Amino acid sequence: xxxRIVITGLGLVSSIGVDPKTYWKTLLEATxxxxxxxxxxxxxxxxxxxxxxxxxxxxxxxxxxGDSLGxxxxxxxxxxxxxxxxxxxxxxxESSSIGISIGTAMGDADLIENSREKSLQVSGxxxxxxxxxxxxxxxxxLSGPNLSVSTACSSGTYSVSLAIEAIRSGWxxxxxxxxxxxxxxxVQACFNRLEALDFExxxxxxxxxxxxxxxxxxxxxxxxxxSHARRRGWFDYYAxxxxxxxxxxxxxxxxxxxxxxxxxxxLQRALAEAELSVNEIDCVIPHGTGTVLNxxxxxxxxxxxxxxxxxxxxxxxxxxxxxxxxGAAGAFSCLTAAMILKHGIVPPTANITTVDSKCSxxxxxxxxxxxxxxxxxxxxxxxxxxxxxxxxxAVS
Numbered sequence: 407x408x409x410r411i412v413i414t415g416l417g418l419v420s421s422i423g424v425d426p427k428t429y430w431k432t433l434l435e436a437t438x439x440x441x442x443x444x445x446x447x448x449x450x451x452x453x454x455x456x457x458x459x460x461x462x463x464x465x466x467x468x469x470x471x472g473d474s475l476g477x478x479x480x481x482x483x484x485x486x487x488x489x490x491x492x493x494x495x496x497x498x499x500e501s502s503s504i505g506i507s508i509g510t511a512m513g514d515a516d517l518i519e520n521s522r523e524k525s526l527q528v529s530g531x532x533x534x535x536x537x538x539x540x541x542x543x544x545x546x547x548l549s550g551p552n553l554s555v556s557t558a559c560s561s562g563t564y565s566v567s568l569a570i571e572a573i574r575s576g577w578x579x580x581x582x583x584x585x586x587x588x589x590x591x592x593v594q595a596c597f598n599r600l601e602a603l604d605f606e607x608x609x610x611x612x613x614x615x616x617x618x619x620x621x622x623x624x625x626x627x628x629x630x631x632x633s634h635a636r637r638r639g640w641f642d643y644y645a646x647x648x649x650x651x652x653x654x655x656x657x658x659x660x661x662x663x664x665x666x667x668x669x670x671x672x673l674q675r676a677l678a679e680a681e682l683s684v685n686e687i688d689c690v691i692p693h694g695t696g697t698v699l700n701x702x703x704x705x706x707x708x709x710x711x712x713x714x715x716x717x718x719x720x721x722x723x724x725x726x727x728x729x730x731x732x733g734a735a736g737a738f739s740c741l742t743a744a745m746i747l748k749h750g751i752v753p754p755t756a757n758i759t760t761v762d763s764k765c766s767x768x769x770x771x772x773x774x775x776x777x778x779x780x781x782x783x784x785x786x787x788x789x790x791x792x793x794x795x796x797x798x799x800a801v802s
Contacts, residue, residue: 411570412643412801413744414635415493415628417485420738421458421621421728425488430745434774438727438756440607441619444589454603457589458621458729476514477588479541481624486542486582493628494640495580496546505550505578507569508539509561509585511733512593519591538586550578556733558788559693561585562625563736563796567650569629579634585737586624593732594620600660602697608730609757610694610723611701611765618695621729625737627744643801644744648682648781651675655791662700662787666707669785669793673711676795682781684711687719687797689752689782691739692767694723695730702764704785709766717768720775722746723755736786736794743782743798751776 416426421441423429443455460481475483490496498504513535536554543552551572555565562585569581597603597620608619629647653672657663677684692704709716724742731738746752755769784796 408574410632411573411629411647412632412635413627413645413647414630414640414643415489415495416644416741416744417488417492417626418624418741419460419481419485420623421460424460424462426745433727433742433753434751436754436756436772438607441729452594452598454598454605456603456605456619457594458619459589460623474517475541476517477622478510478512478514478586478624479538481588482508482538482542482586482626483545485584485624485626486546489582489626489628490546495628500579501547502549503579504548505552505569505572505581506539506542506548507553507555507565507572507581507583508542509555509565509733509737510535510538510587511556511558511561512587512590513537515590515592516588542582548582557792558790559730559732559735560786560788560792560794561733561736562738563740563784563786563794565737566627566629566647566740566796567652567794570647570650573629573631580628580630582626583629584624584626584741585734587622587732587734589620589622604696607757608696608725610692610696610726610755611705611762611767611769612758613760613762615696615698615701617697618725618730621731623728623731623734623738625734625741627741645747645798646801648797648799649676649678649680650794650796651679653793655793657791660789662703663791664699664703666703668791669704669787669795670707670711672793673783673785673795676797680797682797685715687781687783688777688779689720689722689746691722691724691743691782691784693785693787694725696725700787701762704787705765705767716766720752720777721755721767721769722753723769726756726758736784739784739786740796740798743784746782747779747798747800750779752779
């Protein structure tokens, strides 16, 4: 068995809290507030303007080598500062051994979008996806590997998986990982054209769901080998990452393969790497976007894999609280899984009136559930058929 990869720090900026403590407290509540119309960019021509946006809006807190910072980069820097401090690594003398792996679908696209409205001169390079990861490297002077991952809405989870490989290969001792996404007028317009947005709330697996609702923010984790953490005298771990599995549908640019065979393959590979059986999974954080096709495919696949245990496995459909944060979605799932394992509490799924009879998952809705959670399964799927499953476990 490979050396354990442990999570030693967390940081986030989200629509329900701009620090992990506030986020967790809000996540445990049974209800979710209605998403408001996004107030900072004019797009009255769109049919649906709802978004789970970060309410604590403020000018970028940092500057990086004279370049403009978009909101995604600013969210990522704010969350990374918290995570590094939480892990006791802020201003560390080990900066050369700390790497970065960040997922984002759109990067600092708001710079380009806002430049059209305000007649600003912005170079295209400032909005390229790699800008988010490179901004972190510059801000915290980290000279380990710097990876920018863009596999659409599975980017944040892929970033965690790639970071594990970087640590196990000896390229870095510590990896700053996660995802960041800001509201994008282009994304909102595309989902409007696809008729894939719910006009009320994000309600995965609900019989009346009408699509997803976009969100924004950043979720960052500090990963390191257990031996490195112990060498620096750090023994406070949230969880460990046990296994990952990847696959691609090769089916359609946006729709999932309804058979679920390729997400199933990703899950099986994650179980094999973790050296676990499906009977050892106690909790699932599904991709659960609230779109009819994704929810149905994932629910059927999980029902097939879990079999008779389908009613025993706890489910936390996270997007019911924070919406679909695009390239950051999988990172939020990973961060939430770490908190579930640390506290032994599974947050409820919000906004469910009647579970779709075609979806087999058992959803608790009224209150969080305290339970012995050994292993949490995280699923993330994306346009282009990019599938990943990741398994986190408690640290004994």
